[in-house]
Amino acid sequence: MERRQFLKYVTLAGSGFTFAACTSEKQNSQVLPSPKISAIATNEPLKVGFVYVGPVGDFGWTYSHDLGRREMEANLQGKVRSTFVESINEGADAERVIRQLALDGNRLIFTTSFGYMNPTIKVAKDFPKVAFEHCTGYKRAKNVGTYLGRFEEPRYLTGMIAGKMTQSNIIGFIGAYPIPEVIRGIGAFTLGVRATNPQAKVRVVWVQSWYDPGKEREAAQALVNLGADVLTQHTDSAAAVQLAEEKGIYAFGYNTDMSKFGQKAHLTSAINRWGKFYTDRALAVINGTWKADDIWHGIAQGMVDISPLNTAIPPDVQQMVMAKRDEFIKGTAHPFTGVIKDEQGVVRVSKGKVLNDAEQIKMNWYVEGVEGVKSQK
Known part of the structure; x- marks a missing residue:
């Protein structure tokens, strides 16, 4: 399987899941002049x-x-x-x-x-x-x-909701692989959580697959066993939403609207278009x-967004989330705005600064509030 450099794993006892410490990597993002891609004849699809x-x-x-x-x-x-x-x-x-x-x-x-x-x-x-x-x-x-x-935008918004909806202050995140794309999503989500509930923590379990309903369900159950009463995911099945519905807790879908899998549990989904x-x-x-x-x-260009909000979310929370969404659209807010510390208390983004695209694409550290993981120095 072709992947960015993977991490040193610590296996979660009794399961096939892992918590991870991320390694650094070299990035190659050089843009070269494009060859001439010839126009298509009008009668040729x-x-x-x-x-x-x-x-x-x-x-x-x-x-x-x-x-x-x-x-x-x-x-x-x-x-x-x-x-x-x-x-x-x-x-x-x-x-x-x-x-x-x-x-x-x-x-x-x-x-x-x-x-x-x-x-x-x-x-x-x-x-x-x-x-x-x-x-x-x-x-x-x-x-x-x-x-x-720019899925970090809807991720942040769902995090804001999670922070307000949790009672245990433990929120579960099911991750596919510990690569920058997923770590970035965990970070944006956790920053949203901490914006509305500084006491809440996000626990991460890795399933080592983009799509494995069985493993995703087991991971969701493991997080519930740790006390999580809100679940989210960077995986592709609806297993977490379905388990949340069974357990009477809350969950967020991912990629598309997953409300049909949990009418009561599903709060919203971070969606792609x-x-x-x-x-x-x-x-x-x-x-x-x-x-x-x-x-x-991002949301402004219509490529990402959140799906309709569950009416279980209090009106004032809905208004707060939609106001932040408007700020993302206008460009007056950014999910990764400093001060941001990692889980060890090291300042990674200073006050007034934002994590730029080049830094986001190679993100290998976890923001403050994420538990069960370790950042790369």
Whole structure:
């Protein structure tokens, strides 16, 4: 499995989960001049390929990308013809599938999981006239762009709600892998929690998978056993929301609205919306204006947001959260605004400063209030 350098693990006794201490890593985010991606003839639809790490289903990460694919097709009727391949493991399988999509004549290929980064770069070298877009990665090339939603914004908002809804002051976070993308989400969520409840703590359990309903449920139960009465996740199933519904506690969904899995438990979801981005990038290839970019879009650009709020959330809390959302849209607030300390009390972001994009993409430390983990010095 292609991943950023992993961590030294301390296994949670009696389970298949881990708490982690993160190691540093080198980043390669150099943007090179793009090759000329020729415009598509007006009578020739652009072939667009998508590679998915999980099954499409009807919720979660892969489903959100497929909704975006469908929206692109609806917006560009007759101008594009798309195909997707689902449940592709990261690594050798991904390289084979990406290469086959290029051989099949797809002129634009979206690879939608972090572990597809190196396979995407490798295949792109052999197909210089094909445009590639990789989601959540940091490596780019002449014909490889990267894109990511500023999910730290909805993460912060859900954290604000969690801080107000917990009674035990213990909030559980189910993480897939301890890589910067997930660590950043834990940080933004915890900062939101601490903004409304400085006494609350966030406990993290790793399941070592993006999608494993069984492990996710076991992790959720482990967190409940530790006293958590609110759960959230950076994984792809609805297991945590379903368990929360059974236990009479609260939970947040992720990637898409998961309210149908827990009518009472589900407070809101941090959601992704890829349709406009996929439409815009396809149009760029069609028009011959595509270039390799590093695109991070937030709530203001419509790429991320929160789903409708549960009426169980008090009106004053809802108003507070929506006011902060408006600040994110206007650019007058940022989730990672100093002073921010790590879990050992070391100041990582000074007063009045914000954690910039380059710092966020390699984030390997945990903010104050996260328990069961250790930052890299």
